[in-house]
Amino acid sequence: MHIIEPTFESVSDNIDKVNIIKGKLWDEQAQFDAGKDKTQFRQFEAACERVKNFYKEQHEKQTVEFNINARVKFRKDVRARMGIWEAMEKLNTLVDDSDPDTDVSQIEHLLQTAEAIRRDGKPEWMQAVGLVHDLGKLLYIFGSEGQWDVVGDTFVVGCQFSDKIIYPETMASNPDSKDPIYSTEYGVYRPHCGLENVMLSWGHDEYLYHVLKNQSSLPDEGLAMIRYHSFYPWHREGAYRHLTNAADEKSLEAVRAFNPYDLYSKNDDTVDSEALKPYYSSLIEKIFPEVIEW
Numbered sequence: 001m002h003i004i005e006p007t008f009e010s011v012s013d014n015i016d017k018v019n020i021i022k023g024k025l026w027d028e029q030a031q032f033d034a035g036k037d038k039t040q041f042r043q044f045e046a047a048c049e050r051v052k053n054f055y056k057e058q059h060e061k062q063t064v065e066f067n068i069n070a071r072v073k074f075r076k077d078v079r080a081r082m083g084i085w086e087a088m089e090k091l092n093t094l095v096d097d098s099d100p101d102t103d104v105s106q107i108e109h110l111l112q113t114a115e116a117i118r119r120d121g122k123p124e125w126m127q128a129v130g131l132v133h134d135l136g137k138l139l140y141i142f143g144s145e146g147q148w149d150v151v152g153d154t155f156v157v158g159c160q161f162s163d164k165i166i167y168p169e170t171m172a173s174n175p176d177s178k179d180p181i182y183s184t185e186y187g188v189y190r191p192h193c194g195l196e197n198v199m200l201s202w203g204h205d206e207y208l209y210h211v212l213k214n215q216s217s218l219p220d221e222g223l224a225m226i227r228y229h230s231f232y233p234w235h236r237e238g239a240y241r242h243l244t245n246a247a248d249e250k251s252l253e254a255v256r257a258f259n260p261y262d263l264y265s266k267n268d269d270t271v272d273s274e275a276l277k278p279y280y281s282s283l284i285e286k287i288f289p290e291v292i293e294w
């Protein structure tokens, strides 16, 4: 039997769907009556079903060893030299039109996120974050191992896996869960060492953060929005408080302020990228160099 691999777009989309539905359940937990209305739970379970295999693979393969190698590889090469808008167009080539699961294209999602932030009168740097936050998915074009090292929720490697990670039971197949050091509460870290000193599972967030931290004038809050936007076990579930410090509190506030724009702007009106290009080109000019080393 020939098994068709789900496309990058559909996996990436379904991961977002799970977080949207989880977000609704989480927000409404107080009023939520499971006996009265099970629709959301059923939708959640259906979406989860579609991403289950993805997470099973990711949780098995995101080891400390893999993460160190990914960072070494990142520092060794420059994968491309191009500006932000060109990168957005390049990311858009990932779109598979035949995929019925895909709601909006990558470039549309970036523009919708930025537009929602702009509509709310938020600062230009935050609009810029909305515009670029998923450009790290270019990793998939640059030759990642798979989808599991590009998308999906992130977590800390090098210490005990949190039970707040989605599908926590699948972490048992990660060899680090049996490592005498990595399996301990603090692992290789000191109490409250700060997320700055913690290794997060490798993917589009971490990659883009490393690309932009020295190639943009984004403030620390903006870089935090980029680095932690998929770090749901922390920013939504409150895990890893034994590792965070005072600076992370500020980051947490920033990431939580950004999250709704990422999750809920997909229902907004469609955007005309050509019409928006002049506005965003001048915004890009203010914050990023003309050519970025990816």
Ligand SMILES: [Fe+2]
Binding pocket: 133, 134, 204, 229, 230
């Ligand atoms: Fe993302």
Ligand SMILES: [Fe+2]
Binding pocket: 109, 133, 134, 262
């Ligand atoms: Fe996004």
